[in-house]
Amino acid sequence: MKIKFLEExxxxxxxxxxxxxxxxxxxxxHPDVRNTIGKPPTPVNLKxxxxxxxxxxxDESKESFLIEYKGEKAGEISIGAxxxxxxxxxxxxxxxxxxxxxxxxxxxxxxxxxxxFETLNRHKVRGGYIEGNEPSRRIQEKAGMQxxxxxxxxxxxxxxxxxxxxxxxxxxEYFDERE
Amino acid sequence: xxxxxxxxxxxxxxRTVERDDAEFLKDGVNxxxxxxWMSNTRPQNLEQEEDFVDExxxxxxxxxxxxxxxxxxxxxxxxxxxxEEGKIGELGIWLHPEFHGKGYGSEAAKxxxxxxxxxxxxxxxxxxxxxxxxxxxxxxxxxxxxxEGEFKDHTYAQGNYQNVVYLGILQGDxx
Numbered sequence: 001m002k003i004k005f006l007e008e009x010x011x012x013x014x015x016x017x018x019x020x021x022x023x024x025x026x027x028x029x030h031p032d033v034r035n036t037i038g039k040p041p042t043p044v045n046l047k048x049x050x051x052x053x054x055x056x057x058x059d060e061s062k063e064s065f066l067i068e069y070k071g072e073k074a075g076e077i078s079i080g081a082x083x084x085x086x087x088x089x090x091x092x093x094x095x096x097x098x099x100x101x102x103x104x105x106x107x108x109x110x111x112x113x114x115x116x117f118e119t120l121n122r123h124k125v126r127g128g129y130i131e132g133n134e135p136s137r138r139i140q141e142k143a144g145m146q147x148x149x150x151x152x153x154x155x156x157x158x159x160x161x162x163x164x165x166x167x168x169x170x171x172x173e174y175f176d177e178r179e
Numbered sequence: 180x181x182x183x184x185x186x187x188x189x190x191x192x193x194r195t196v197e198r199d200d201a202e203f204l205k206d207g208v209n210x211x212x213x214x215x216w217m218s219n220t221r222p223q224n225l226e227q228e229e230d231f232v233d234e235x236x237x238x239x240x241x242x243x244x245x246x247x248x249x250x251x252x253x254x255x256x257x258x259x260x261x262x263e264e265g266k267i268g269e270l271g272i273w274l275h276p277e278f279h280g281k282g283y284g285s286e287a288a289k290x291x292x293x294x295x296x297x298x299x300x301x302x303x304x305x306x307x308x309x310x311x312x313x314x315x316x317x318x319x320x321x322x323x324x325x326x327e328g329e330f331k332d333h334t335y336a337q338g339n340y341q342n343v344v345y346l347g348i349l350q351g352d353x354x
Contacts, residue, residue: 024185025183025195026183029183029184029195040298040299042242043185043196043243045182045196045198046182047232051237071286085188156299156300157298158297
């Protein structure tokens with residue numbers, strides 16, 4: 001029996017298991033991934049990856065999923081809470097470069113928004129991309145997200161500070177779009 | 180099989196340090212040609228090296244990477260936060276004596292120094308070496324590190340007190 005929590009076409013979002021630690025380590029340490037996420041580029045060994053997965057259980061403010069594409073591990077996506085009483089959320093996504101350009105990110109973001117609004121009843125969901133990350137910008141625009149603003153000097157990459165551009169979508173916009 | 184590649188060089192790669200590497204680490208830190216230069220005075224068994232991976236390597240903050248060539252471990256290199264607010268780090272390195280003199284240490288040192296300055300925005304990195312450890316001092320000098328000072332009789336090794344040299348480089352002076 002194939003486990004799935006959310007599904008569209010060839011893309012499945014499922015719970016993260018301990019056995020995913022090797023994949024998650026390769027994902028987060030890949031140069032093309034670590035330069036596009038908030039986490040600074042420091043090494044993560046399997047023990048740390050195991051603790052990360054262990055902590056997911058405890059953390060009730062955040063839901064994390066493994067993204068599978070045609071049965072292969074392709075990435076990770078999570079939806080966390082911002083100011084919980086206001087029902088706001090923020091998602092983060094990374095796709096392994098072996099699976100870039102297949103539309104997996106677009107489908108996964110679509111699914112996480114569906115889950116955020118239709119299941120978790122969020123009022124607003126935020127995402128972001130580091131300046132210059134065009135694929136990420138396109139994915140978020142395609143999902144109906146609007147540019148919200150620029151946070152300066154968010155990440156240090158190749159000797160330079162980079163800004164992050166925050167994007168968001170409100171529940172009214174999500175449900176209007178769905179109509 | 181060593182851990183996941185973190186920094187790729189021309190000859191060596193720097194990989195994550197995993198529990199399975201404890202055996203290699205044990206062979207290195209106990210070797211007379213390694214331990215005397217690090218002032219390691221006590222033997223370290225396999226369990227102690229496993230604890231090193233679980234507790235020291237896996238802790239937040241300091242960075243430890245295995246120096247590998249074609250998938251085989253050659254040594255270890257570390258960047259330890261000496262002053263978090265000041266973004267000042269100390270580099271430490273050893274190679275198993277079978278792999279001394281091949282330039283692996285120099286390349287590993289260059290890769291991690293570059294990462295410290297260009298990706299982690301360190302202000303300064305420095306290294307320490309016993310004055311008699313010419314190969315080690317050579318690694319840092321070749322990279323442009325300058326000798327900043329010498330501490331007299333600062334460690335006891337090989338039957339004598341040894342002077343310890345400090346070498347450092349600032350972000351603005353790197354390449």
